[in-house]
Structure formats: C-alpha cells, structure tokens
Amino acid sequence: MNNASNEQVQHVPGKDVHILAVETSCDETSVAIVKNGREVLVNLVASQIETHKAFGGVVPEVASRQHVECITLLLEQAIAESGLQPDELDAIAVTEGPGLVGALLVGIMAAKALAFALDKPLIGTHHIAGHIYANRLIEDVQYPAIALVVSGGHTEIVRMESEGRFEVMGQTRDDAVGEAYDKVARALGFPYPGGPHVDKAAQASESAVPLPRVWLEEGSYDFSLSGLKSAVLNLVNQSRMKGEEVDKGGIARGFQESVVEVLVAKAIRAVHEFGAKQLLLCGGVAANGGLRSTLTARCEAENIPLLIPPMKYCTDNAAMIGAAAYIKWIRGEVSDLYIKGEPGMSLEGWSVEATP
Amino acid sequence: MEKHNRPQGRILALDTSSAAQAVAVLDGADVLIESNNLAERNHSVNLLPEIERVLRESDTKKRELKGIAVGVGPGSYTGVRIAVTTAKTLAWALKLPVVAVSSLEAQAASGFETMALQGRIWIIPLVDARRGQAYTALFEANVPGEKESVSDASLSGFSMRRLAEDAILLTSDWTATLAERFKALAPSERPDYILFTGETPKHADTVLAIAESTGLSLEQVRLQDCVTEARWIGRIGQRKLAAGDTTEAHSLLPNYTQVTEAEANLLRNPQ
Numbered sequence: 154m155n156n157a158s159n160e161q162v163q164h165v166p167g168k169d170v171h172i173l174a175v176e177t178s179c180d181e182t183s184v185a186i187v188k189n190g191r192e193v194l195v196n197l198v199a200s201q202i203e204t205h206k207a208f209g210g211v212v213p214e215v216a217s218r219q220h221v222e223c224i225t226l227l228l229e230q231a232i233a234e235s236g237l238q239p240d241e242l243d244a245i246a247v248t249e250g251p252g253l254v255g256a257l258l259v260g261i262m263a264a265k266a267l268a269f270a271l272d273k274p275l276i277g278t279h280h281i282a283g284h285i286y287a288n289r290l291i292e293d294v295q296y297p298a299i300a301l302v303v304s305g306g307h308t309e310i311v312r313m314e315s316e317g318r319f320e321v322m323g324q325t326r327d328d329a330v331g332e333a334y335d336k337v338a339r340a341l342g343f344p345y346p347g348g349p350h351v352d353k354a355a356q357a358s359e360s361a362v363p364l365p366r367v368w369l370e371e372g373s374y375d376f377s378l379s380g381l382k383s384a385v386l387n388l389v390n391q392s393r394m395k396g397e398e399v400d401k402g403g404i405a406r407g408f409q410e411s412v413v414e415v416l417v418a419k420a421i422r423a424v425h426e427f428g429a430k431q432l433l434l435c436g437g438v439a440a441n442g443g444l445r446s447t448l449t450a451r452c453e454a455e456n457i458p459l460l461i462p463p464m465k466y467c468t469d470n471a472a473m474i475g476a477a478a479y480i481k482w483i484r485g486e487v488s489d490l491y492i493k494g495e496p497g498m499s500l501e502g503w504s505v506e507a508t509p
Numbered sequence: 510m511e512k513h514n515r516p517q518g519r520i521l522a523l524d525t526s527s528a529a530q531a532v533a534v535l536d537g538a539d540v541l542i543e544s545n546n547l548a549e550r551n552h553s554v555n556l557l558p559e560i561e562r563v564l565r566e567s568d569t570k571k572r573e574l575k576g577i578a579v580g581v582g583p584g585s586y587t588g589v590r591i592a593v594t595t596a597k598t599l600a601w602a603l604k605l606p607v608v609a610v611s612s613l614e615a616q617a618a619s620g621f622e623t624m625a626l627q628g629r630i631w632i633i634p635l636v637d638a639r640r641g642q643a644y645t646a647l648f649e650a651n652v653p654g655e656k657e658s659v660s661d662a663s664l665s666g667f668s669m670r671r672l673a674e675d676a677i678l679l680t681s682d683w684t685a686t687l688a689e690r691f692k693a694l695a696p697s698e699r700p701d702y703i704l705f706t707g708e709t710p711k712h713a714d715t716v717l718a719i720a721e722s723t724g725l726s727l728e729q730v731r732l733q734d735c736v737t738e739a740r741w742i743g744r745i746g747q748r749k750l751a752a753g754d755t756t757e758a759h760s761l762l763p764n765y766t767q768v769t770e771a772e773a774n775l776l777r778n779p780q
C-alpha cells in the first residue's frame with residue numbers, strides 16, 4: 154500500500170464512519186457499505202459461479218469482463234440501498250491483493266475513480282485481512298487472537314497480537330485447502346465447485362479410506378496438501394484400472410478427515426502456544442461441515458472461544474473489506490491514487506503502523 | 510455536421526488500449542493539455558494521478574466537465590478495461606455523459622494527421638494481437654488540394670469514412686482482402702495511397718506485399734508508426750457528443766472484438 158498523508162482523514166471519536174468497499178479479487182463482484190467497521194448497511198454480491206461452472210473453474214479473463222459489466226450498477230445500487238448520499242461516505246476501500254491481477258484491477262480502477270470523483274480517501278485493503286475482520290462484523294475481537302484462514306486460494310494460520318497487526322505463523326506450501334478440495338472433487342467426478350460435494354459425501358459415508366496426515370517438521374505451522382491430493386488421485390486410478398467402483402464416499406471422508414485433523418490440531422496448538430483469547434475461523438472453506446463441527450467440538454472441549462462468521466461473510470464479499478479498511482481509517486492510514494493490483498500482496502506488510 | 514452543432518465545453522479524453530497512456534482535456538476541438546505517455550506501461554498505476562494532473566494544469570474543475578470520451582479498444586484486454594472502468598465510474602459518479610470512441614479510429618486519425626497526403630487515401634490502423642494477427646479496420650479519407658487545418662478537420666468529420674468495422678484478423682488474410690477490394694473498384698474509385706498506421710513495424714513485411722498485388726508503387730503504400738493520441742479520442746468524442754451519440758455509463762463496455770479463448774473452446778467442444 155502506498156500511504157498518503159491525507160488531510161481528508163480526520164477521525165472524530167463518536168462520529169459514525171461510513172466506508173464503501175469494493176471487492177473483485179476473483180469471481181465475485183461485490184460492493185458494500187459498512188458503518189464503523191462492524192455494521193453492514195448493504196452488502197451486494199454478483200456471483201459468477203454459474204458462468205464458471207461451464208468451464209470447470211474460474212477463467213480470469215471471463216471474470217474480469219464480468220466485473221466491468223456490473224461494477225457501476227452495484228455501486229449505484231449499494232448507495233441507493235444504504236440511504237446515504239455519496240457525500241456522506243467517509244472513504245472508499247478496495248481489495249488491493251492478493252487475487253487475480255486482471256480481476257483486482259477492475260475494482261481498483263473503479264474505486265480510484267470514485268474516490269477521485271467524490272474527493273474521498275482511498276484505502277487499499279488486503280483480502281485476507283478482510284476475511285479475518287469479517288469476524289468483527291459479528292462481535293468484537295479479543296487480542297491476542299489466532300485466525301485460521303481457509304479458502305480456495307489460502308490456507309494460513311495468522312497471529313494477531315493487537316488490532317490490525319498480522320503475523321503469518323504458517324501457510325500452505327503447495328495447494329490451498331479449497332484448491333485441494335476442488336481437485337479431489339474433480340477426480341471423484343463431482344461438478345465444479347466441488348468442495349461442498351466432497352463435504353457432503355464425506356459426512357454421508359459410513360467408512361473412511363485411510364489416508365496419510367501430513368504434519369511436516371516438528372513445530373511447523375505450515376501445511377502441505379499436494380501429497381494427500383496425489384494419494385487420492387492414485388486411489389481413484391487404481392480402482393478404475395482394476396475395474397472396481399470408486400468408493401467416492403470413503404475417499405471423500407478419508408480425505409476430509411485427514412485435512413481437518415491437521416488444520417484443527419495446528420490451529421489449536423497455535424492458540425495454546427500464543428495464549429490467544431480467541432480463535433477466528435474464516436474464508437470460504439469455513440462452510441465445510443466437517444471442519445466446523447470438529448473445530449467447534451475441540452474448542453468447546455478446551456474452552457477456547459471460537460468465532461465463525463455467517464456464510465455470507467465467509468465467501469468473498471465487500472463487507473469484510475469495509476471491516477478491515479476501518480482499522481486503517483481510524484489510524485489515518487490511507488492510500489494514494491497510485492495503488493495497483495498486488496497479486497502476491499503481503500499480509501504482514503499490510504499491518505497497521507500505529508495505535509489509534 | 511452543421512456548424513451550429515459545434516460542441517462547447519470541456520471534456521476529458523482517455524485511452525489505455527495500447528502502449529501509450531493517453532489523457533487530454535479539450536475545449537471544443539482545442540486541446541488544452543495532452544499527454545501520450547509511452548514511458549511506463551503500467552497504466553493502472555498512473556492513470557488517475559495523470560487525470561488529476563491534466564485537470565489541474567488546464568485549470569479544469571471536475572464539475573466543469575461536459576463529458577468524457579474514452580477509447581474502448583480494441584487492444585490489450587486489460588489495458589482497455591483500465592480506461593473503460595475509469596471512464597464509466599467517473600461518468601456515473603460525476604453524472605457526465607460518456608462517449609465510446611474506437612481506439613483504432615483515433616489511432617488512424619493520429620497517424621493520418623502527421624502525413625501530408627492528398628487525394629483518396631485508405632487508412633488501415635494496426636494494433637498487434639500476436640500470432641500474426643492485428644486489431645484493424647479500414648477508413649477512407651479524401652483530401653482535395655490543400656489539407657484542411659487540424660481544428661477544422663477535426664470537427665467537420667475529418668473526411669474520414671469508415672469502410673470496415675474494428676476486427677481481429679490475420680494480417681496476411683487482411684492484406685489479401687484489401688488487395689481484392691482495391692482491384693474490384695473502378696480505377697477512378699481506387700485510393701491514391703494506402704496508409705497503414707499504428708504498430709506497423711511488426712507487420713511491415715506482411716502488409717507491404719499489398720503494393721505488388723495492387724500495382725501501387727512503394728511510394729503509394731505508406732507505414733506510419735504511431736500511438737492512439739488522446740486528442741483524437743477527444744475530437745472524435747466531441748463529434749459524437751454533439752451528435753448525442755452517448756452511452757449510458759453502466760452499459761459502457763470494452764470492444765474486445767472476440768469472445769475469450771475459454772469461451773471459444775467451449776463453443777468448439779461443449780462439455
């Protein structure tokens with residue numbers, strides 16, 4: 154983020170702050186208006202999932218084209234539904250990265266143009282910070298906190314010592330959880346997006362095909378999912394070669410149990426090691442029933458307060474971007490008009506500089 | 510176009526469909542400030558700061574603008590989206606009319622303007638689209654005697670008439686088509702010059718073959734390496750604005766001229 158010294162930012166304690174946020178990092182075009190970083194006045198999401206189903210995955214060029222088609226319509230509708238006048242907005246926030254660079258650009262250009270047209274500050278925002286701060290749309294975050302971020306593109310354990318300060322404890326060394334789910338789903342013959350199908354099949358299955366757990370080195374918070382994914386593909390191929398019917402349910406359950414066991418164990422260990430007051434689950438894979446139930450049970454057993462945002466704030470949405478941008482806004486940390494899409498943006502680098 | 514239809518007022522013109530980041534402010538046909546920056550290829554970074562600068566330096570308030578003219582391509586997909594998204598958002602937020610200008614038409618005019626050609630001229634803009642392809646079109650200009658002065662030319666329609674729509678074509682096929690078209694005309698209707706503009710170096714060998722197939726001399730087939738200049742986005746835009754040929758901000762879209770590769774594959778092999 155390019156920081157701009159901006160006289161437009163004057164946080165007056167007690168005065169409501171309205172941030173309009175834009176998110177176009179992947180295949181959802183979303184615009185939201187969030188009050189004080191926690192109250193969602195409006196959160197519109199134009200999903201392209203039906204379009205990308207035909208391709209069996211997100212096609213970046215198709216996604217970018219669709220963002221251009223609906224971006225100003227969503228801006229207009231969001232402002233109309235919020236009941237605010239454009240002048241009453243305090244800032245324009247936008248996902249700066251990570252994400253698909255062409256897709257990010259559409260949101261960024263729209264946000265820059267809007268900030269310029271309305272003379273409002275711009276806040277380039279980290280997508281994962283957005284996923285984490287989706288939790289604040291539900292309740293206050295207690296620090297230190299640990300966040301488990303699981304989505305189509307991300308698998309991370311993040312430690313937050315205080316508000317807006319991020320330290321990535323561990324991350325995937327190859328596939329993200331959502332990505333692995335999609336690949337396994339394809340191997341098992343489920344349609345895109347496959348994650349929910351694998352989850353369903355796993356939960357419905359009586360038995361689990363044994364699959365390895367990948368813990369990596371002692372003490373590591375990293376993940377590796379490609380070996381597990383390959384093991385699944387081998388099982389499927391072996392069954393096919395022998396002319397046997399593929400045990401979809403058993404494989405799905407074996408895969409899910411392996412993934413969930415490692416995710417949950419590492420997240421819980423991080424909570425204990427850092428004395429976190431809360432565990433925050435976030436990202437699109439938070440919808441996964443197996444993960445939710447196992448994590449909920451472990452947290453209950455160990456008396457760890459667990460926050461999981463409702464699904465509409467777990468999948469990609471702009472409300473979460475507005476929530477994260479707020480923590481920058483109250484510190485006067487805003488961007489200039491030179492920001493661009495940052496496909497590999499660092500979460501730690503996006504940490505706030507000051508206390509408000 | 511009638512004289513009384515002359516547009517009044519300032520407009521912002523922009524195009525990022527090719528290597529140049531083109532931004533200008535025009536008052537009528539007068540170019541108050543213009544930059545066609547080739548230095549940095551990162552249009553997404555610099556476009557808004559550059560818009561801010563040209564407005565400030567031409568002493569133009571955002572609210573004074575009477576419209577926005579934007580190059581909608583064809584060209585680099587990402588590049589075109591940068592200007593189009595910016596223009597549609599500005600137009601919507603500032604409640605300004607926006608006009609879509611063919612980046613190829615403006616490029617053809619940019620290249621033609623610098624040439625002192627007289628007679629009947631075919632102008633063929635080229636923007637490289639890789640694998641032997643180019644985004645291209647065909648225009649015809651008639652310059653009887655003295656070439657008109659730029660500001661008159663710009664608003665009297667520049668006597669540039671479109672003969673073919675913007676398209677992506679194999680340059681070799683397109684050159685052959687143009688030659689056929691040339692030969693099908695009565696000798697009195699044939700152009701005196703054929704001028705290729707834009708990203709000509711990459712396609713020079715291919716397009717120069719038209720001299721042989723049409724019997725024109727190499728003196729009559731010209732290449733003019735040029736970019737799409739913001740002044741021509743603005744001038745063509747002013748003309749369309751005066752004619753009421755505006756686009757609703759929400760429906761302003763790039764002219765990609767083709768579906769995405771993924772969609773094309775899907776059409777060929779439905780799953």
Ligand SMILES: [Zn+2]
Binds near residue numbers: 280284304436437469
């Ligand atoms: Zn996400």
